[in-house]
Amino acid sequence: MSTNALYTDLSGYYDLMCCDINYQQQSNSVARLHQILGNSGKQHLDLACGTGPHVRHFIDLGFHSSGLDINQPMLDIAMRRCPEAQFSLQNMTEFYVEQKLDLITCFLYSIHYSQGIEALKACIASVHNALNAGGLFCFNSVDKHKINNKALVRHSADFEDSQFVFESGWHYSGVGEMQALNLSIAKTQFNATQQWQDSHSMVATSFTELQALLAPYFDVQIFEHDYDRIIPWDLASGNALFVCTKRER
Known part of the structure; x- marks a missing residue:
């Protein structure tokens, strides 16, 4: 994506x-x-x-x-x-x-x-x-320099008969001028789950x-x-x- x-x-x-x-x-x-x-x-x-x-x-x-x-x-x-x-x-x-x-x-x-x-x-x-x-x-x-690559923020919410789980976290390799914001969304409806993953390149x-x-x-x-x-x-x-x-x- x-x-x-x-x-x-x-x-x-x-x-x-x-x-x-x-x-x-x-x-x-x-x-x-x-x-x-x-x-x-x-x-x-x-x-x-x-x-x-x-x-x-x-x-x-x-x-x-x-x-x-x-x-x-x-x-x-x-x-x-x-x-x-x-x-x-x-x-x-x-x-x-x-x-x-x-x-x-x-x-x-x-x-x-x-x-x-x-x-x-x-x-x-x-x-x-x-x-x-x-x-x-x-x-x-x-x-x-203060980013913890293992740390994630997670929360869930209900909307229109679906449950959503959102996760996000920073990742920095330790070198260079770019880091990533990694995002994950899971949507569960009627026992079926869809998932989206994305990584945003950021300064x-x-x-x-x-x-x-x-x-x-x-x-x-x-x-x-x-x-x-x-x-x-x-x-x-x-x-x-x-x-x-x-x-x-």
């Missing part, structure tokens, strides 16, 4: 796959960070927005919110969820906006969808160009390398991956929230 085939074929199940994610909590936390460290403006864009749950919450928080993604079936669902928002089929590594923005978000580790370091650099430059003065770029990331960086890429464009602060509290990164954990305030070049 090709890199995005699973997401395309099962886009209708994406929200079910992510049903354990507290989108409201994440959105509220980043909105608070924007009040503290950003320019408090209300023009918002969500990169790799998927089916639009974060966009929905930012609209409810009073933002003029929009989203972009490379997957049209996802965007179709997002447009139904948020008919008042603007969505565009674009690659986040080279995107264009007509109006400058105050807040750009990229949740669920989607920053890693950049295909290599050069693409990640292009994404960072595109974000900087799209932001107003004092605008904020918020995203979460995983440090390639791998350490937090030190990522800070160096961001430094020419942003003042960077790193926080613990905790959407309940605003806590500085402990310098040890492998997941973190990057909060980047635009610096004029």
Whole structure:
């Protein structure tokens, strides 16, 4: 199955796959960070927005919110969820906006969808160009050196007379600039089980390398991956929230 085939074929199940994610909590936390460290403006864009749950919450928080993604079936669902928002089929590594923005978000580790370091650099430059003065770029990331290749996240859910089991896990070989997000979905209905397996190639960086890429464009602060509290990164954990305030070049 090709890199995005699973997401395309099962886009209708994406929200079910992510049903354990507290989108409201994440959105509220980043909105608070924007009040503290950003320019408090209300023009918002969500990169790799998927089916639009974060966009929905930012609209409810009073933002003029929009989203972009490379997957049209996802965007179709997002447009139904948020008919008042603007969505565009674009690659986040080279995107264009007509109006400058105050807040750009990229949740669920989607920053890693950049295909290599050069693409990640292009994404960072595109974000900087799209932001107003004092605008904020918020995203979460995983440090390639802290990845446990044996660790998996697993949850199950029932939907339309079927039971679904979802598994995901990072894998990094220890060398190079690419890592993988391995996904597995099992759907059981009437004692028959269908299975999908997919491996998404994603850019791998350490937090030190990522800070160096961001430094020419942003003042960077790193926080613990905790959407309940605003806590500085402990310098040890492998997941973190990057909060980047635009610096004029």
